[in-house]
Amino acid sequence: MTAYDVGIMLGLKGFCAAIIGGMSSGLSTVIGGLILGVLESMGAGLISSGYKDAIAFIILLLILFIRPQGLFGKPESERV
Numbered sequence: 001m002t003a004y005d006v007g008i009m010l011g012l013k014g015f016c017a018a019i020i021g022g023m024s025s026g027l028s029t030v031i032g033g034l035i036l037g038v039l040e041s042m043g044a045g046l047i048s049s050g051y052k053d054a055i056a057f058i059i060l061l062l063i064l065f066i067r068p069q070g071l072f073g074k075p076e077s078e079r080v
Contacts, residue, residue, distance in 0.1 A: 009053060016060045022070025032071060 013036070021032020036056060043055040069075050 013056050016056050019070060020060060020063050022073025024070075024073050028070065028072035035071070 014033070017033035017036045018029045019032070020036055021028040021030070023029065036059060039059055040052060040055050044052040047055070063071065067073075
């Protein structure tokens with residue numbers, strides 16, 4: 001069975017991985033995806049598998065609050 005919205009969650013998690021790793025290079029995005037996958041699996045095992053999709057977005061929000069440029073992104077200098 002197929003549906004029109006099959007890839008939406010996959011695309012959103014890919015976006016989360018790119019933002020978490022930092023969009024400065026492809027390697028940082030891949031590492032961000034690995035970190036997201038490991039934390040999501042740990043959270044599903046420790047908390048509940050029903051919250052597996054929400055865990056990815058909670059991790060994204062925490063990273064954006066702590067380090068807006070991503071984990072491996074370079075901070076931009078402010079122009080005056």
